[in-house]
Amino acid sequence: SYVLTQPPSVSVAPGQTARIACGANNIASKSVHWYQQKPGQAPVLVVYHNYDRPSGIPERFYGSNSENTATLTISRVEGGDEGDYYCQVWDDSRNQPVFGGGTKLTVL
């Protein structure tokens, strides 16, 4: 099965840039999607197809995907960005979606 690896936590000061990695073998060959989940809430899509943003998601959120690492970058981080972030791809070998373990973003 296809395994996505994320760091458990990332901390950043307000106004700085947060980078959340999602690692997997040759992930660049896949389409990566990112979800934000705030405490007690359902996940919300923030980036799809590696770097596209749904309507309503600020331009501060952008994604990239290269070789073995996809990255969600959040610029000018705000307190409201705190939460858990999950990457997701389609595992074509098992014909099902797979999620990374999640990264907790803390704004210092």
Place this chain on the structure above:
Amino acid sequence: EVQLVESGGGLVQPGGSLRLSCAASGFSFSSYWMHWVRQAPGKGLVWVSRIKRDGIETNYADSVKGRFTISRDNAKNTLYLQMTSLGAEDTAIYYCARLRGDGGLLDYFDYWGQGTLVTVSS
């Protein structure tokens, strides 16, 4: 406005059964693959099951295969998850989610319900 509202969660004894529902509104329900995703307390998201637009094709995670059954009623715009032989490892919030795409490599979840909590305990 797209809305997904889950219900049916609760406390159930080990070995018991439960049926979850997800009422959809604000979109053409029969045009989308629908999925169940769960999240154990303090843990990450885990895919559970999916069902094709017409309900004919279904798939399950290995951990629930043979115990859970996904179904849908397109006339009622409702998704279901019948869960049997429940164990402590099934304790989680269960989310229904709409898949944007055609069941392929580019697909992603564009809308999620608020979730319903299932607790398996004696």
